[in-house]
Amino acid sequence: MILYIQTNLLNCVFKTFELNNLITFKEKMKKIMKNFGMAIAFIAIGTFGTFAQSVGDAVNMLDAEKFSEANKLFSQIATTTPSGQNLFLQGYALLKGPDGNTPENIKAASEAFNKGAALDTKDKFCKIGQGMIKLANKDLNGGKAIFEEVKKETKSKNADILYRIAEA
Numbered sequence: 647m648i649l650y651i652q653t654n655l656l657n658c659v660f661k662t663f664e665l666n667n668l669i670t671f672k673e674k675m676k677k678i679m680k681n682f683g684m685a686i687a688f689i690a691i692g693t694f695g696t697f698a699q700s701v702g703d704a705v706n707m708l709d710a711e712k713f714s715e716a717n718k719l720f721s722q723i724a725t726t727t728p729s730g731q732n733l734f735l736q737g738y739a740l741l742k743g744p745d746g747n748t749p750e751n752i753k754a755a756s757e758a759f760n761k762g763a764a765l766d767t768k769d770k771f772c773k774i775g776q777g778m779i780k781l782a783n784k785d786l787n788g789g790k791a792i793f794e795e796v797k798k799e800t801k802s803k804n805a806d807i808l809y810r811i812a813e814a
Contacts, residue, residue: 713743730769733762778814
């Protein structure tokens with residue numbers, strides 16, 4: 647009898663609480679499942695996010711002259727998130743390595759620069775990359791013409807572009 651009264655009392659308190667807050671059981675379950683789903687999503691992002699590498703990591707590898715690892719990483723980044731900048735960096739890494747002047751690397755870099763230029767017409771870095779390809783193919787006047795065109799379009803105000811031209 648005491649147990650029955652206590653359970654009835656608990657049910658009454660629970661129902662009063664429900665009515666006061668205007669939250670039904672169904673809404674509570676939706677809220678719980680939403681929070682559970684968000685927790686699972688954060689766990690998945692945290693787990694898989696640690697395996698992902700960033701452009702900064704690849705640039706650091708390139709600066710440390712770890713060319714093969716940098717090329718692999720830039721290739722991964724360019725395929726997963728293709729953008730003009732990522733494709734420029736992929737082609738740049740191919741040309742910067744010790745075997746950058748091989749016909750295979752020049753062709754692969756040219757494809758990356760052309761794809762990046764087609765993807766983002768406002769990005770001047772891929773155009774600079776096309777000038778680098780001209781220089782790698784011993785076409786000095788063609789490379790110089792591209793660089794002059796890029797400097798004219800940017801009015802020589804972008805230091806990163808001027809740096810890349812000077813580096814070529």
